[in-house]
Each structure stands twice: as structure tokens, then as C-alpha cells.
Amino acid sequence: MKKGSLLVLTIVICFILLSGKNSERPYQSIMVTKKVEESYQINFLNFQKEVDKLESLTTFERSKDVFLSIKKQVLTTRLAYKEIEFIFDYYQTPYNGTFINGAPLPKISEYFDEGNVIAPSGLQALDEAVYEDYSLENFNHIKVLAKDLKVHVDHVSEIHLPIRLKSSQIIECIRSGLVRVFTLGVTGFDTPGSVNGITESYISFKRMRKTFMTFEAGIYPEARPKFKSIVNLFLEGEDLLKSNDNFNEFNRLTFLKHIINPLYAELLEFQNLNNIRLEPYKKHAQNYQAKNLFDIDFLNTNFYSELVYLPLDNDKTIYLGKLLFEDPQLSGNHKMSCLSCHNPKKGFSDGLPKSLSNKEGFTTLRNSPSLLNVGYSTRYFWDMRASNLETQVGHVINNKLEFNTDFDAIIEKLNKDSKYLKLFKDAYAGISEKDINQRSISNAIAAYVNSLKSFNSTFDKYVRNEIEDYPQSAKRGFNLFMGKGACGSCHFAPVFNGSVPPFYLDSESEVLGITQGFDSINPKLDLDLGRIANGIQIDKFSHFKNSFKTVSVRNVALTAPYMHNGSFKTLEDVLEFYNLGGGAGMGLDIDNQTLSKEPLLLSKQEIKDIIAFLKTLTDPTGFVVEKKGSFISH
Structure with a gap:
């Protein structure tokens, strides 16, 4: 062995011995991060290749056959994106939300094109567009979307790659990825046209498992059982997603209690057992020490x-x-x-x-x-x-x-x-x-x-495994709320308000077409202009007309009447309004309604079940504050 190589090896061994058990093993850490970095780059370049294929298809002569090929390629491209999303969004959150996979709505970004409206773009906009009827206008729209996506992916690849990771950041990416899958994936938020959220969540889950498995190269003995447990939980989650890919029938409550929450907790436990320093790279609202999506301290005010x-x-x-x-x-x-x-x-x-x-x-x-x-x-x-x-x-x-x-x-x-x-x-x-x-x-x-x-409602206690009894109607209602009813795609868990997961950096408003009273026969649009008239310059855009904050539905059983104008007397009225597709669904001419005007087709029993779930979000124990060992009634 050459003297130089021997010297390097000696230094590495001494460093490992001197560093002791209180820090992560340097050599194994480098092996883990290097493998993840290499795998990520391969997957990113594959995504970029699929974007290129998509863009090239839009240059063909317009026809229904080409349109169907584009539709298929959008699905393929989105699946390729799901292989990288949990890492990409962690490091490129503003860019991702604005150009790559943000909601298909106009945006005002403080990071890009400041002060101007950025037209809907990215994968969600494409997912929505390719499921609309074929027409020359729509084909041209898709062509613009595909071209813009290619430009933005090509640009970000130059500044994003090669990526450099730390072990702690990889685990945080995975934990945030779990939050994303549960709040944006299986709710359908991410797939407004295809409703392919369950399949896409499966791809995300599978990639996160494979990424986590790279830690096997450097596990402390006491962390090995936890490593095996996490891998098994991922596999169980994959089985659940793959075997129950019907969007309306997928059991989100089972997924939360038996897969998402345990994984979220055990990944943190593994990090501690394997002596990986807690050093989050990204500043966001999640409390990194929380062990459950519905812990009272999951988000940090x-x-x-x-x-x-x-x-x-x-x-x-x-x-x-x-x-x-x-x-x-x-x-x-x-x-x-x-x-x-x-x-x-x-x-x-x-x-x-x-x-x-x-x-x-x-x-x-x-x-x-x-x-x-x-x-x-x-x-x-x-x-x-x-x-x-x-x-x-x-x-x-x-x-x-x-x-x-x-x-x-x-x-x-x-x-x-x-x-x-x-x-x-x-x-x-x-x-x-x-x-x-x-x-x-x-x-x-x-x-x-x-x-x-x-955060101590009956629902919270049930999903934290503090109680065993929970009404069957509320179980059905939660699954409807997070699925077919599309409530959870605007009222995001765990607060069930408009703060956007997985990092909860922004709060949303929505245009629902709120009426003057609930009259489905002769509806009249409420005249309140909402956000566009709030006096803030960056909100003076047409898509904010009649837009109002998405407030929490926690304790909603206590807060009737509802909506910004208080014109909906009961939860039944509110649910029926959504069921009809809001103001636009009832026939009002609203250009900028963010709520889909398509009827939800909820049955009377399903509406009752959703209300049963909402009532389990009532928590009167939150009305007291502890101070120096005593409680002060609010």
C-alpha cells in the first residue's frame, strides 16, 4: 500500500475512534449520502427526459391520437417526478410551487416575477388540461404548458444539480414526504384531472423506502430493529396503496393510523438511535421533534x-x-x-x-x-x-x-x-x-x-391511539372528507385550514361563489369583493375577486352560522353548497372560482357522515391556558 493511502486510512480510523458514539460515523454517512445523491441525480435526469418527450409530442400535427399520446405521457412524466419530489420540493420549494408542481391557479410570487401574475403552469396544470375535452384551444394550451415546463426544468437542473446532502436532511425529506403523501397525494389535491393520487403516492412511497434503505450501510446495533420496522411499515404502506388504488374507496384513516403516523415517529427514533444529529436544513413550520401529525406541537406557531x-x-x-x-x-x-x-x-x-x-x-x-x-x-x-x-x-x-x-x-x-x-x-x-x-x-x-x-378532540385522541372508540360514521366521514368530498384538498390536515403542507409556509384563500343565503333555486352572488379589496397591492388581481381565507373547520360544530357572510345556517347547508359545486355549480357566472363547479355527488348519508366527523373535531379543553401550575379559564 502506498504511504499516502496508508496515511489517509490511518487518519480516517483515528477520526472515527476519537469521534466516539455521540456522532454519526463519517465513512458510513458519506456512503449513504453519496448513494442517495447518485440515485437522485439519475432519477432527476430521467424526469427531465420525460419532460422532453412530453414537449416534443406537442410539436406534432394536432390530432386526437396525438392528444391521447400526450395524455399518456403526462401520466408517465408525473410518475417520474414522484421519484424525486420528496427531495426536490424540500430544496426548491418556491420554484417547485410556482413552476413545477404547484396548484393550477394564477400565482403572485415574492421570489419570481415580483408584483406580476404568473399564469398557471407545471404538472398539476397539465394533469388538469389533458383531462379536458380535445379542442384546438386546449391543445395549444397544453403545448404552452409543456414548453414552459421544459424551460423551467432545464433551468432548475443547472442550479440544482449536483445535489449535496446530509443524512439528517435525507430523513427530514422523507418525513416531510410522508406529510405530503397524506395531505396532497391521497386527497387528490395533486391530481385535479386524473385523480391518480393513490398510484402516484405508491411511487413516492416506494422511492422513499429505497432511499431510506441506504442507511443500512451504517447502522448502530441498537438502531437495527428500528430500521427493520421502518422498512416493513413502508412495505405495508406500499401494499395498501397498490391494492386499494380506487380513489373513493381508499381507507385514509387506516393509512394514517397504521402507516403514516408510525413511520413519522419511527424515523425520528431511528435518527436518534443511529446518532444522526438533528440539524434540519430547511426552515419551516413543522416541529421536527413531533412524533405524530396530530400532536399538539406538530406545527410551531x-x-x-x-x-x-x-x-x-x-x-x-x-x-x-x-x-x-x-x-x-x-x-x-x-x-x-x-x-x-x-x-x-x-x-x-x-x-x-x-x-x-x-x-x-x-x-x-x-x-x-x-x-x-x-x-x-x-x-x-x-x-x-x-x-x-x-x-x-x-x-x-x-x-x-x-x-x-x-x-x-x-x-x-x-x-x-x-x-x-x-x-x-x-x-x-x-x-x-x-x-x-x-x-x-x-x-x-x-x-x-x-x-x-x-388539538385534543375525540378525533385527535383516536388517531394518536389514546382512545379506542370512535364512531363508525365519523370514520366514514373522515375518509370522505379527505377523499371523495375533496374537503381535505383545501382544509389541509392537521389544522384543517388553508395553510399548505408539507411545510405550511403559506395560507390560501378560495373563491367559492358564496351566495346571499343558501338558495340553490335562485342563487345570488354575495357582493363582498373579499381579498381583492383588502388594500394590499399584491392582492389587487382579478383572481382574488370574491376570494376569502380558508379557515379551520376544527370546532365548527360550535361556530354556526357559516361563511364570511354568515348566511349558511347549518353544516347541512354548507355541505350541500359544496355538493352542488359552489356558486358556479348552481349556475352563477364566476370566472375565477377555485372550487370545481362539478357536483361531488355525495349522498345524504355521506353528507351526514362528513358532519359526524366534523363534530369529532370539537375540543373544549383548548379553552384554558396553564400558568405556573394552575389553570386559567378562558
Whole structure:
């Protein structure tokens, strides 16, 4: 052996011995990452090749036969993409969501073509287009989509490859991939035309298993049983996906309880047992230490409140915020408090179509939404005009129909109250020249609102295996909600709101064609313009007309009436509205409706089952906050 080689080998052996058991074995780690990198690059180049084939087909002379060939190639191309998605989306999230596999809707991106509308593009748009009827117009549309996809894939390959990975990042990619499969794959979100989500999820699952199996090259003895258990769970998941590929019949609840949640937990356990350092590369809302998609801490609300005055998970500010939340002296007439519109007994809503204003005989413009779990969002209010919970407070204080006052007046009142002077000093001393100021008031109220978390419902306990009994109707309802009913493709698990998985970086609004009351015979479109009129420049685009925030359906049994205008009195009305295809499905002319106008064809029993599931999302235990060993009733 040459002296140089011997020296290198000696150094490596010494490094391994000195590094001890508290760190990952360097040589094995390099072997694992190198194998994954090589495999990923092969699969990416194969995807690129399939995109090239697709684009070339669109250059042929237009005919129905060519159209069918394109349709088949779109399916093939999408399956090739599923081999790389769990890694590609982790590293290229904005680019992926904008150009490669984002929802087939117009987009306003802060990363690309800032300030302008980006037309629908990518694989989801193609999946939708090739399942529309053949026509010259549609063929030309598909041709543009295919050409754009090729341009974007070619571009990203130059900056994305070769990829460099760490073992910890590979595991995080897989765990996020599990979330993606469950929330976007088997729900049909990702396949709006083909409804091929089960088959595509199978391909994703199979690739994630093969990627994980590269860790076999360097396993500590104590991690080996966990490695085998994870591989078996993947194989069971693949069997379930392959043997039950009928979209409407696939049992998503079984998949969640017996495959997704156990895998999500055991991958973290394996990482710890195999001494792979916890060092996530990507910043996102998932709490990497969570072991279950429905753990109360699966998502971290601190992610959504990074720029606040003081972190919102602070006992002192939560307690102070609760007092301010309930105090009518914050309003101009000393008669209204936050409780006026957000009653704990009504899920922190008020039970009215539109909330009462400070002027007798008048209401506010919209229905009062629940505040439970409201912290899991990037935008606030129905029209999404506020960017965080602190700024939301100011909108209420300044609104002429609500508190009808300003911060200066409130500060003057609070400075005359010795109790508040002490509480603000205890919580905020030393941050600013004066303890009671606009930011500290807003921060305290935001901290309290952020604490209103509700993840101990009957459903949560069942999927966390804390209870065994769960109604059969609710089981059927969950599967319908996440499948045929298409509810879960807008109300994303686990919060069941519009925060988009798997990284929960953005919050969505939808155009549903909400009517003035539920009248399916003579429907009239509600006149509220919604998001397009919220005063924010980047939202002043036609596709945001009549668009409203997708709020959580947790505790929905407590918060009737429904929708932004409060015009749907019952959950039955809401489900029937969706069942008919929204406003457009009922015959209204709505160019930008994001809800499909096609009827869902839900039976009366299926609607009852979905409502049965929704009722199991009720959680009154979330109405208390623990403080220094005691509980404070909300």
C-alpha cells in the first residue's frame, strides 16, 4: 500500500475512534449520502427526459391520437417526478410551487416575477388540461404548458444539480414526504384531472423506502430493529396503496393510523438511535421533534410570529393578553371587548351572521371567525389583510364599527391603572422606553390569541391511539372528507385550514361563489369583493375577486352560522353548497372560482357522515391556558 493511502486510512480510523458514539460515523454517512445523491441525480435526469418527450409530442400535427399520446405521457412524466419530489420540493420549494408542481391557479410570487401574475403552469396544470375535452384551444394550451415546463426544468437542473446532502436532511425529506403523501397525494389535491393520487403516492412511497434503505450501510446495533420496522411499515404502506388504488374507496384513516403516523415517529427514533444529529436544513413550520401529525406541537406557531415584539409563548404576556382581551375599556365607548365577538362558549365566535357593531342597529361587515388555532397562519381576517397576530389587533382597534379608537387613547387609560402598570412592567420592562405602548399591547393580545390551541378532540385522541372508540360514521366521514368530498384538498390536515403542507409556509384563500343565503333555486352572488379589496397591492388581481381565507373547520360544530357572510345556517347547508359545486355549480357566472363547479355527488348519508366527523373535531379543553401550575379559564 502506498504511504499516502496508508496515511489517509490511518487518519480516517483515528477520526472515527476519537469521534466516539455521540456522532454519526463519517465513512458510513458519506456512503449513504453519496448513494442517495447518485440515485437522485439519475432519477432527476430521467424526469427531465420525460419532460422532453412530453414537449416534443406537442410539436406534432394536432390530432386526437396525438392528444391521447400526450395524455399518456403526462401520466408517465408525473410518475417520474414522484421519484424525486420528496427531495426536490424540500430544496426548491418556491420554484417547485410556482413552476413545477404547484396548484393550477394564477400565482403572485415574492421570489419570481415580483408584483406580476404568473399564469398557471407545471404538472398539476397539465394533469388538469389533458383531462379536458380535445379542442384546438386546449391543445395549444397544453403545448404552452409543456414548453414552459421544459424551460423551467432545464433551468432548475443547472442550479440544482449536483445535489449535496446530509443524512439528517435525507430523513427530514422523507418525513416531510410522508406529510405530503397524506395531505396532497391521497386527497387528490395533486391530481385535479386524473385523480391518480393513490398510484402516484405508491411511487413516492416506494422511492422513499429505497432511499431510506441506504442507511443500512451504517447502522448502530441498537438502531437495527428500528430500521427493520421502518422498512416493513413502508412495505405495508406500499401494499395498501397498490391494492386499494380506487380513489373513493381508499381507507385514509387506516393509512394514517397504521402507516403514516408510525413511520413519522419511527424515523425520528431511528435518527436518534443511529446518532444522526438533528440539524434540519430547511426552515419551516413543522416541529421536527413531533412524533405524530396530530400532536399538539406538530406545527410551531412561533414560525408564524417571528417578527413580533416578544415571542408569543410567554406566560406573563398570555395572562396580560387575556385581561386585555376581556377588558371593555379598550374600546372607544367602554362597552365592547374582544369577548363581544369571540365567545369561548361558541368556539370564540359569536353565533351571529355578522357581529354587532358599536353603533346600535348596525353590524360589522362580516361573520366573526373562530380564534381557536388561528395562530397557524401567515395571513389574517377573511380578506387576509393582516400579516400577523399583532397587526391584526390594530385593525380591530381602529375600525369604526368595532373598537373605534386608537392606541394613544388606550395607552392613556392603561397608564392610569396600577394593575396594568405592574403587569406591563413585569412582561416588557427594558424593551422600550415605555412599557405600555402600541407594540406591547398588540403583543400581549396576540400572545393570548396564539395560546388558543385546540388539538385534543375525540378525533385527535383516536388517531394518536389514546382512545379506542370512535364512531363508525365519523370514520366514514373522515375518509370522505379527505377523499371523495375533496374537503381535505383545501382544509389541509392537521389544522384543517388553508395553510399548505408539507411545510405550511403559506395560507390560501378560495373563491367559492358564496351566495346571499343558501338558495340553490335562485342563487345570488354575495357582493363582498373579499381579498381583492383588502388594500394590499399584491392582492389587487382579478383572481382574488370574491376570494376569502380558508379557515379551520376544527370546532365548527360550535361556530354556526357559516361563511364570511354568515348566511349558511347549518353544516347541512354548507355541505350541500359544496355538493352542488359552489356558486358556479348552481349556475352563477364566476370566472375565477377555485372550487370545481362539478357536483361531488355525495349522498345524504355521506353528507351526514362528513358532519359526524366534523363534530369529532370539537375540543373544549383548548379553552384554558396553564400558568405556573394552575389553570386559567378562558
